[in-house]
Amino acid sequence: QKEVEQNSGPLSVPEGAIASLNCTYSDRGSQSFFWYRQYSGKSPELIMFIYSNGDKEDGRFTAQLNKASQYVSLLIRDSQPSDSATYLCAGPTGGYNKLIFGAGTRLAVHP
Amino acid sequence: EADIYQTPRYLVIGTGKKITLECSQTMGHDKMYWYQQDPGMELHLIHYSYGVNSTEKGDLSSESTVSRIRTEHFPLTLESARPSHTSQYLCASSEGGLRGWGEQYFGPGTRLTVT
Numbered sequence: 427q428k429e430v431e432q433n434s435g436p437l438s439v440p441e442g443a444i445a446s447l448n449c450t451y452s453d454r455g456s457q458s459f460f461w462y463r464q465y466s467g468k469s470p471e472l473i474m475f476i477y478s479n480g481d482k483e484d485g486r487f488t489a490q491l492n493k494a495s496q497y498v499s500l501l502i503r504d505s506q507p508s509d510s511a512t513y514l515c516a517g518p519t520g521g522y523n524k525l526i527f528g529a530g531t532r533l534a535v536h537p
Numbered sequence: 538e539a540d541i542y543q544t545p546r547y548l549v550i551g552t553g554k555k556i557t558l559e560c561s562q563t564m565g566h567d568k569m570y571w572y573q574q575d576p577g578m579e580l581h582l583i584h585y586s587y588g589v590n591s592t593e594k595g596d597l598s599s600e601s602t603v604s605r606i607r608t609e610h611f612p613l614t615l616e617s618a619r620p621s622h623t624s625q626y627l628c629a630s631s632e633g634g635l636r637g638w639g640e641q642y643f644g645p646g647t648r649l650t651v652t
Binding site (some may be wrong): 459460469470471475477500514516518519523524525526527528529532 | 568570578579582585586594596627632636638639640641643644645646
């Protein structure tokens with residue numbers, strides 16, 4: 427089992443809808459997770475960080491961490507065509523010095 | 538905007554050549570990383586460094602080597618390039634702390650093609 431798993435998609439949503447991206451992880455001890463966004467042909471950039479159970483909101487983005495079920499999710503409200511990208515979930519590995527990235531979920535927001 | 542630079546951005550080179558991919562950051566970050574990513578595929582960590590004179594191999598086996606003589610500089614070297622090395626190479630850096638260790642700033646990448 428991979429340490430961090432994501433559905434590769436593509437996930438297609440209409441403009442204005444809520445996009446829900448999910449990620450599961452295998453290390454029960456992990457407490458911090460990161461969501462990166464990668465536009466086609468570009469480098470990843472951090473968009474959300476979540477530490478401990480619960481929700482964290484930043485603008486149109488909400489990250490959720492459920493330790494009991496070992497999943498992390500990212501909700502994007504009022505999705506825009508500019509949100510079309512690959513979203514990478516990342517968690518700690520080898521102590522809190524390295525990240526392990528999921529394969530990424532490709533999101534397509536259509537007008 | 539993150540201040541992390543990679544050169545060259547694109548490189549086409551013949552089999553057997555020695556190449557060095559440059560990565561520099563001006564943020565004073567202790568931690569630096571090299572990732573390999575094929576188009577549409579996963580990011581794989583190939584090398585990382587906690588600070589000057591500290592380097593470790595990552596999760597993906599790589600024939601490349603790295604050095605960290607200065608905080609701001611983390612070059613990656615391939616002694617003898619092969620077509621299997623054709624890929625996108627991404628450099629990143631991060632600082633410490635609860636969030637900082639995972640908040641990695643990525644450079645623009647080097648697209649390497651070995652013919």
